[in-house]
Amino acid sequence: MTYLFGPVPSRRLGRSLGVDLIPRKACPYDCIYCEVGPTTRKTLTRLDYQAGAIIAELTAYLKSGGQELDFITLAGSGEPTLNLGLARIIQAIKELTDTPVAVLTNGALLHLAEVRRDLAGADVILPSLDAAIEETWRAINRPLPEQSLAQLLEGLAALRREYRGRIWLEVMVLKGLNDTEQELSALKRVIRPLAPDQVQLNTAVRPGVKKSAQPLDPGEMQAVAAFFGAGAAVIASSPRPANAETAVSDARFIAMLARRPMTATDVAQVLGLPLDLVQRRLERLCEAGLIDRSLYQEQAFYRRQNNK
Ligand code: SF4
Structure with a gap:
């Protein structure tokens, strides 16, 4: 499979079939915690990244009966909203199956009305917001110089106003970077008016691009969740197992x-x-x-x- 991966046990989405919408690795950010690796093309330009081929592979998989799924998740080796075929791909999935569609996004393009329109057909959107202080946001996400935290927040607010589905906002909490009281208070203040359906607290449980991306321990993460209060949860780390498979190459x-x-x-x-x-x-x-x-x-x- 070129564009599909899994089904994988996702901490948030159960048994999830991943769809890689972007080649490795085009993204407006170069996050220090990125598991995919360093960004090789830092860009805000949307392109048609093989939407036809992606839909063809999805169609073949879903028509073959595939496996039972909790979600089809649009994500992958970069920022999925960079793919101009996003709405077309969501629409194609909806015509093929009742399995809900989730989109993982860093939110960098959400200030664009056309991107929010393209996402309208998804069942769940999982945007990220890792800091509410510009300097920290730049240190963690390493965006392009022309991007700003204000623009990201504006995009998240517009998404909440217009989008009818669920929004699960992810915060990656990193030791010594955004886990201080000042950082967490600032985050809590900006998140409240964004009114996500959930705040999902994550930490660097896998190796990222920079050694400075260090995780909090489980007790510290629970303390952060308590600080955020109702609606915030540490993303569970024990995914559901897939069915047994005997022959794997x-x-x-x-x-x-x-x-x-x-x-x-x-x-x-x-x-x-x-x-x-x-x-x-x-x-x-x-x-x-x-x-x-x-x-x-x-x-x-x-x-x-x-x-x-
Ligand atoms: S936004 Fe996602 S894909 Fe892009 S650098 Fe950050 S973690 Fe990696």
């Missing part, structure tokens, strides 16, 4: 690890395979030089390197 392991770094437990859950079998296979792929293993927060993460 090396290529499938490698393709999955090209998307994001994963622990052996993550891989076992996605593939529905016993953990010891997955561990043995991952070690074999490491020895063959097909994937890399690195330690992060005392956990082993596996990923395929871009040059492999």
Whole structure:
């Protein structure tokens, strides 16, 4: 599969079929916590990124019966709203299935009316807001110079006014960066009028682009959730396992690890395979030089390197 990945167990979306709307890696941001890797094309320009081919792959998958899904999630290796075919793709999914559509977005283009119109058919939009103080926002998300926090907030407010679906706002909380009382108070103040249906608190549980993106521990995250109050929750870290699958090729392991770094437990859950079998296979792929293993927060993460 070129554009589809999973179904993967998502912390927020259950069993989710991912759709990669953007080639690696076009994005208006270059977040220090990004799991995809450094942004190679920092851009605000929307283009038609293969919408026809994406719809064809989705159609073939869904018509083949696929697997039971909780969500089809438009996301991937960059910012999905950069794809001019976004509305067309959502419309095509709606014609194919009743499975709800979620869109992960950094929100950088939400100030544009046409982007909000393109998103109107989605069932859930999950935008991000990581800081309410400009300097911190720039340090974490590393946007283009012409972007501003005010514009992001304006886009989020306009989305809330116009959009009829659910908005789950994600805040990535990072140790020593946006976890101080001043930062969290500022965030709480700006989020209240944006009235998201949920505030989802995340932290850097996987290795990102910069070592400065460090996670809070579970107790600290619960304290942040309590500070935000009702409507805020730490995103659960134990996804639902997929169905068992007996024969999985090396290529499938490698393709999955090209998307994001994963622990052996993550891989076992996605593939529905016993953990010891997955561990043995991952070690074999490491020895063959097909994937890399690195330690992060005392956990082993596996990923395929871009040059492999
Ligand atoms: S985390 Fe999302 S918004 Fe940030 S650089 Fe990666 S793809 Fe772009």
